[in-house]
Each structure stands twice: as structure tokens, then as C-alpha cells.
Amino acid sequence: MSSQQAPRRKPFTGKHMTLILVGGFGIVFGVNFLMAGLATSTFGGIVVENSYVASQHFNRWLDEAAKEKALGWKVDVERRADGHLAAALSGVPAYPTVKAVARHPLGRKDDIALTFDKHADGTYVSDKALPEGRWILRFDIEADGKSWRGEDQVEGLEVMGQPVP
Structure with a gap:
């Protein structure tokens, strides 16, 4: 096969790279926003008012639970x-x-x-x-x-x- 019969490839330009980057990041951002929206709309969660104060009572709660189980x-x-x-x-x-x-x-x-x-x-x-x-x-x-x-x-x-x- 001669070099004259081989198909010519178009050069890879900055335009191609821009489209790849914008498309890739667009997909990532779209998925992140979708997941964040679903996460905040489906589960209210259980949160203590002050996690530091709750941690100070943790051992007492374990002791109370052991007494209740007994x-x-x-x-x-x-x-x-x-x-x-x-x-x-x-x-x-x-x-x-x-x-x-x-x-x-x-x-x-x-x-x-x-x-x-x-x-x-x-x-x-x-x-x-x-x-x-x-x-x-x-x-x-x-x-x-x-x-x-x-x-x-x-x-x-x-x-x-x-x-x-």
C-alpha cells in the first residue's frame, strides 16, 4: 500500500481538546449536582445539637444501656x-x-x-x-x-x- 492511498487524518486541535475538557467536566459537575440534590432531598438525618457535648455523655449512655439490658x-x-x-x-x-x-x-x-x-x-x-x-x-x-x-x-x-x- 502506498502512502498516497492512506487516508489523511485531521489534526488534533485546541478546539478538540476544549470540547473534551468541557464535556468531561460537564458530566462530572452534572452527576455531582444530581447526587447532592438527591442526598439533601431524601434523608433528613439524625443530628445531635452539639457533637462535643454528646461525646462527653457517650460512656454514661453505654453504662445505662448495659443496665437496661441486664x-x-x-x-x-x-x-x-x-x-x-x-x-x-x-x-x-x-x-x-x-x-x-x-x-x-x-x-x-x-x-x-x-x-x-x-x-x-x-x-x-x-x-x-x-x-x-x-x-x-x-x-x-x-x-x-x-x-x-x-x-x-x-x-x-x-x-x-x-x-x-
């Missing part, structure tokens, strides 16, 4: 058909005070303070119905001068352990 108290929660929650307590002494705060996992709904009263079947039933959706319940139970805190999750698509059709 009590052996347990809570099993189910959503009833009317939207109220039924909490079955185990290992808890008689006549406890049962309270909880329902928090939405993504912070999109306001927290709901719940108080539980003893029902005829032995479970403790919430004073308010919980709206549909996923919720994290933070329990605070007091009995015999001792207190216990724990968490449980409630899914919005179950009623008394059975999926809602």
Missing part, C-alpha cells in the same frame, strides 16, 4: 386493625408506665408521643392510632423504680402480624 425486659409491638399499637411486655414487673415516641425513619413526618394503657388481654395499647408507614418506636418503660429504653420498628403493611392485602 433487666431482661422485652417489648413486642404489633399494629392492630384500628391503627393503634399493641405492646406485649415480657420480664417487666407489674404496673409499669409505658410511653413511646414514634419517629419516622426519614424524618418526613412529625414525631408522635404515645402513652400505653393495659388492655384486658394483658397487652398495652397506645392512646393514639399510628398513621400508615414505617415508624421507629422509642420506648420508655418505668417499673419498680427502674427504667428501660428500647427501640422497635413498625411496618405500615401489617396488621397483627398479617400482611394487608
Whole structure:
């Protein structure tokens, strides 16, 4: 093959390099702005007011958690058909005070303070119905001068352990 028959290549110019740089950085910036927008719009996050002060209480919180675990108290929660929650307590002494705060996992709904009263079947039933959706319940139970805190999750698509059709 002779050199006269080979196709000629166009020279690589500054215009080509400019297009490559602008296109590459445009893609990077576009993806970054998209990801930043999605991150700020989908998760509210849980933030302490002052992380330094929170760090000073960390060991005390660990000690309290160990004491609470040693009590052996347990809570099993189910959503009833009317939207109220039924909490079955185990290992808890008689006549406890049962309270909880329902928090939405993504912070999109306001927290709901719940108080539980003893029902005829032995479970403790919430004073308010919980709206549909996923919720994290933070329990605070007091009995015999001792207190216990724990968490449980409630899914919005179950009623008394059975999926809602």
C-alpha cells in the first residue's frame, strides 16, 4: 500500500481538546449536582445539637444501656386493625408506665408521643392510632423504680402480624 492511498487524518486541535475538557467536566459537575440534590432531598438525618457535648455523655449512655439490658425486659409491638399499637411486655414487673415516641425513619413526618394503657388481654395499647408507614418506636418503660429504653420498628403493611392485602 502506498502512502498516497492512506487516508489523511485531521489534526488534533485546541478546539478538540476544549470540547473534551468541557464535556468531561460537564458530566462530572452534572452527576455531582444530581447526587447532592438527591442526598439533601431524601434523608433528613439524625443530628445531635452539639457533637462535643454528646461525646462527653457517650460512656454514661453505654453504662445505662448495659443496665437496661441486664433487666431482661422485652417489648413486642404489633399494629392492630384500628391503627393503634399493641405492646406485649415480657420480664417487666407489674404496673409499669409505658410511653413511646414514634419517629419516622426519614424524618418526613412529625414525631408522635404515645402513652400505653393495659388492655384486658394483658397487652398495652397506645392512646393514639399510628398513621400508615414505617415508624421507629422509642420506648420508655418505668417499673419498680427502674427504667428501660428500647427501640422497635413498625411496618405500615401489617396488621397483627398479617400482611394487608
